[in-house]
Amino acid sequence: MSTHVDDALLARFVAGDLGEHAAAHVALHLDACPACANRAREADPLARAFAAVDDPVVPEGLVAAALAEVEARGRATDERLLGLGLAAALAVTASMLSVLSTGPVGWAARLRALADLVIDGALGPWLALGTVGLLPVVALLALPADREAPALALERAA
Amino acid sequence: MRLHDAPHDESAHIALAADGDPTARSWVASRWAAPLHRFCLRMLRDEQDAQEVSQEVLVKLLRALDRYDPQRSFSTWAYGIARNACIDHLRRRRLRTHEPSREVADTSPTPLQEASRAERAERLHEALAEIPPMYREILVLYHFEHLKYTEIAEVLDLPLGTVMNRIFRARGKLRTAYEGRGGVA
Ligand SMILES: [Zn+2]
Numbered sequence: 001m002s003t004h005v006d007d008a009l010l011a012r013f014v015a016g017d018l019g020e021h022a023a024a025h026v027a028l029h030l031d032a033c034p035a036c037a038n039r040a041r042e043a044d045p046l047a048r049a050f051a052a053v054d055d056p057v058v059p060e061g062l063v064a065a066a067l068a069e070v071e072a073r074g075r076a077t078d079e080r081l082l083g084l085g086l087a088a089a090l091a092v093t094a095s096m097l098s099v100l101s102t103g104p105v106g107w108a109a110r111l112r113a114l115a116d117l118v119i120d121g122a123l124g125p126w127l128a129l130g131t132v133g134l135l136p137v138v139a140l141l142a143l144p145a146d147r148e149a150p151a152l153a154l155e156r157a158a
Numbered sequence: 159m160r161l162h163d164a165p166h167d168e169s170a171h172i173a174l175a176a177d178g179d180p181t182a183r184s185w186v187a188s189r190w191a192a193p194l195h196r197f198c199l200r201m202l203r204d205e206q207d208a209q210e211v212s213q214e215v216l217v218k219l220l221r222a223l224d225r226y227d228p229q230r231s232f233s234t235w236a237y238g239i240a241r242n243a244c245i246d247h248l249r250r251r252r253l254r255t256h257e258p259s260r261e262v263a264d265t266s267p268t269p270l271q272e273a274s275r276a277e278r279a280e281r282l283h284e285a286l287a288e289i290p291p292m293y294r295e296i297l298v299l300y301h302f303e304h305l306k307y308t309e310i311a312e313v314l315d316l317p318l319g320t321v322m323n324r325i326f327r328a329r330g331k332l333r334t335a336y337e338g339r340g341g342v343a
């Protein structure tokens with residue numbers, strides 16, 4: 001840092017007596033210069049009060065409880081996905097079976113009929129149904145587990 | 159401990175935890191439990207609420223690790239999650255009750271007398287409780303969590319100039335509240 005913040009400017013900064021451009025300029029210097037950052041902290045009128053505050057003790061079991069909850073929620077999501085996957089697979093199978101069961105008699109003939117339907121593209125609705133069944137699974141996989149968007153209500157709360 | 163002086167292997171632990179490694183996950187939770195609980199406690203001013211919300215924050219953080227962008231600072235990302243959770247909690251609490259601006263006993267302190275360390279800490283806590291959350295959070299991040307100004311701007315998602323304006327106003331309000339409680343700055 002070649003040019004440190006001089007005493008007069010630092011005093012105005014600590015007093016909150018600077019416009020936002022000048023304040024941001026000083027702040028950028030303080031972020032990069034530990035010496036000036038310390039001067040600013042020591043000059044703060046409430047420095048002694050802040051220094052008097054001890055850190056709270058972390059509640060016993062907080063980490064274990066959080067880890068257990070993550071584990072449990074992970075399991076629940078897996079089970080939900082498994083359930084939806086099974087449901088989708090059943091829907092597709094049921095569609096196929098219903099085509100097979102309404103076709104000609106005999107498994108070989110029915111399979112041939114199914115193959116013909118696939119070739120003709122007549123199975124489109126059934127495939128669409130299977131896809132619809134799979135949609136919830138895809139959606140669940142794609143959706144974020146937790147909302148991350150910043151809550152912007154603090155200004156209103158203030 | 160300053161958070162940006164985080165151990166170098168933190169990013170490795172975060173990456174492993176994002177892939178679901180239980181040991182790394184536990185490492186990240188243990189590393190962040192204290193700062194996040196401390197932040198929540200100072201924002202919410204209630205032990206039970208702070209425990210509940212900091213647990214919720216840890217869970218959110220661990221479950222969202224696969225969406226964390228390693229190009230960003232982990233600490234500002236983590237405090238961002240904690241901040242959102244605290245704001246949500248304060249909003250719910252305000253809806254439930256009419257936010258109890260925490261019964262502060264009138265201790266009628268004697269002005270100008272030299273306060274003990276404990277008294278200074280107590281008055282500062284009371285003064286912090288008295289100012290609006292949007293000012294409290296910025297002071298907590300700077301003075302207790304030792305974030306840089308640019309990091310605070312990132313947590314709050316605001317331009318640096320706006321953050322500086324707000325922190326100046328916050329310090330003014332805090333000082334007024336502190337001196338109003340008989341604290342000699
Ligand atoms: Zn400097």
